[in-house]
Amino acid sequence: MNSRPNPPGADPLVRVSHLRLDIPVRGEPRRVLHDVSFEVGAGVALGLVGESGSGKSMTTRVLMRLLPHGAATDGDVLFDGTPVTGMDRRALRRYRSSEVAMVYQDPRAAINPVYTVGAFLTEALREQKVSRKEAEERAVALLREVGITDAPRRMRQYPHQLSGGLLQRVMIASAMLTKPRLLIADEPTTALDVTTQEEVMAILDEQRRERGLALVFITHDLDLAAAVTDRIAVMYAGTVLETAASANLHETALHPYTVGLLASRPSTVDVKRLWAIPGRPVSAFEAGPGCVFTERCPFAQDRCRAERPALRTVDDHQVACHRAEELRGRITYEADGHADHQHDEQTESV
Amino acid sequence: MSELLGVENLRKVFPVRASAGEPAGDLVAVDDVSFTLPPGGSLAVVGESGSGKTTVARMVVGLETPTAGRITLDGESREAARAGRGARKARARQIQMVFQDPYTSLDSRQTIEGAIEELLRAHFDWDAARRRERVAELLDQVGLDKRQGGARPRALSGGQRQRAAIARALALEPRLLIxxxxxxxxxxxxQAQIINLLTDLRAETGVAYLFISHDLGVVRQISDDCVVMHRGRVVEAGRTTAVLDDPQDAYTRRLLSAVPRPGWVPRRRATSGASV
Structure with a gap:
């Protein structure tokens, strides 16, 4: 994808800095996000990549301000310069209804099964006093844009009559209806087959470019994120560990976790013993005082266990690792029988 | 070539009831599928949802009865699906299955050790000490410690649960793991840890794998041979390296080109209005 950076000096559309989030669990606050910082400009796609429990979905909940009662945030979440956390009821309603839209992993859970696709798509417009005829015309036009050819027939169908891939296109069309400036897509293709994923990603990409949308794309698939976004933020245990340009992340990854993730993905072109990051992904609240990745990091030292590294600029990356410069280009996870055996022993606790 | 599992002209048809404007009819889930798997080999059945790959697996393990075709194990036919208790137990010692979600395939009220022990008790006339020894050996083989062995599935992570499911499947020393x-x-x-574990276990125990997957990267790591399925039929078969390096069938090529990788650009193929 072409990157379309903001004009110099302009504020990015979305700026999240040092976001922290606590959510009450049985009356006690529990840390869900430690330190999340990233920016997304208009027309730019950012990939938020991480394993389960890394906090990527919670981050978007903060962006939408869809948080449970008693949640406490710290740090800034700015949309077009306005703090999302400070919006009053009216501002929040306008923001959610017309500035930002969301596409979820499971379209069937996000659409009402007893209404037709047409009723679902025109509901928001009818609320805004658009005539039925015009609302339907706009919905049909949008369905055609997302590659649904027999749109008028689809409008009369119910969600269960559509395949997952088609339904996800309907969701993308519905997200575009109100002409948002920011689109958040949370694992939008994870439930789909690879060939359908390709189609849906192509459509999402097309819509984003044509409309100059800012896109926050959440996924666990680093290869997918690298291919369809401009920048990637790698999250682990409620923390952004590294952000970098997507195009060369595979060659230039600095954080041991990023490099490990890249090395553990099985390739379709060659067979080699995978470098398995020892241990299991931890949750934010389980992390000690040091770096959140210490427990699984083969390069951790005393300092890493004692002091949490902040995100800082190294080369053209942002990385939260004390040893980033020292380890640059030296982290190799090539399979070596003996070393691997040691890793396997460490992984026994997984 | 010696043959552990043979599948010949396998076919499965499910009757479909009429619903929401769709007439009743037959759904051909698996159509004329054949392959063989040597002892200790690893064969992947690759396909997307609806390809019939899981139905093939369920027929091989005996959870589904084929409409037509033959499944042989060591040259002996396995059609006697309604066999007696003894035959079913003998079959269980030959073939075991590991499912996608260990959370739903393990009993939530049973510890991991308990689940494995139960199986040993049902199949072997061993004393408690011998069973304990075998349980410990199995847990060690899949990389679970004593404490994890004594835990219930809920207390374990996804990776640990899958290790437990693999240990249980290996308990009877089956010749074939699905x-x-x-x-x-x-x-x-x-996932990388479990893939490495499966690679090691096959080398150590000589068990054969029938590996059902949609993920071509994983298939490349785990299988020697593969069968690509599309809409119930085999569209391509061969050595995994050959099929993935030089796919002959258009659908296999399409599947490979849809795998995200550095420099990949997602493309819209046909307008898919017609595909429901």
Whole structure:
């Protein structure tokens, strides 16, 4: 994808800095996000990549301000310069209804099964006093844009009559209806087959470019994120560990976790013993005082266990690792029988 | 070539009831599928949802009865699906299955050790000490410690649960393990651990794998041979390296080109208005 950076000096559309989030669990606050910082400009796609429990979905909940009662945030979440956390009821309603839209992993859970696709798509417009005829015309036009050819027939169908891939296109069309400036897509293709994923990603990409949308794309698939976004933020245990340009992340990854993730993905072109990051992904609240990745990091030292590294600029990356410069280009996870055996022993606790 | 599992002209038709404007009819889930698997080999059945790959696995393990075709194990036919208790137990010692989600395939009220022990008790006339020894050996083989062995599934992570499911499946020393999307639900870093574990276990025990998967990367790591299925039929078969390096069938090529990789650009193929 072409990157379309903001004009110099302009504020990015979305700026999240040092976001922290606590959510009450049985009356006690529990840390869900430690330190999340990233920016997304208009027309730019950012990939938020991480394993389960890394906090990527919670981050978007903060962006939408869809948080449970008693949640406490710290740090800034700015949309077009306005703090999302400070919006009053009216501002929040306008923001959610017309500035930002969301596409979820499971379209069937996000659409009402007893209404037709047409009723679902025109509901928001009818609320805004658009005539039925015009609302339907706009919905049909949008369905055609997302590659649904027999749109008028689809409008009369119910969600269960559509395949997952088609339904996800309907969701993308519905997200575009109100002409948002920011689109958040949370694992939008994870439930789909690879060939359908390709189609849906192509459509999402097309819509984003044509409309100059800012896109926050959440996924666990680093290869997918690298291919369809401009920048990637790698999250682990409620923390952004590294952000970098997507195009060369595979060659230039600095954080041991990023490099490990890249090395553990099985390739379709060659067979080699995978470098398995020892241990299991931890949750934010389980992390000690040091770096959140210490427990699984083969390069951790005393300092890493004692002091949490902040995100800082190294080369053209942002990385939260004390040893980033020292380890640059030296982290190799090539399979070596003996070393691997040691890793396997460490992984026994997984 | 010696043959452990043979599948010949397998076919499965499900009757479909009429619903929401769709008439009743027959759904051909698997149509004329044949392959063989040598002892200690690893064969992947690759396909997307609806390809029939899981139905093939369920017929091989005996959870589904084929409409037509033959399944042989060591040259002996396995059609006697309604066999007696003894025959069913003998079959269980030959073939075991690991499912995608260990959370739903393990009993939530049973500890991991308990689940494995139960199986040993049902099949072997061993004393408690011998069973304990075998349980410990199995847990060690899959990389679970004593404490994890004594835990219930809920207390374990996804990776640990899948290790437990593998230990249980290996308990009877089956000749064939059917792995139905067994690593698909795991996080990448944990998935890599389980893939390595499966590679080691096959080398150590000589068990054969029938590996059902949609993930071509995982298939490349785990299988020697593969069968690509599309809409119930085999569209391509051969050595995994050959099929993935030089796919002959258009659908296999399409599947490969849809795998995200550095420099990949997603493309819209046909307008898919017609595909429901």
């Amino acid at each position: 792995l139905d999307e067994a690593v698909a639900a795991l996080d990448v870093s944990v």
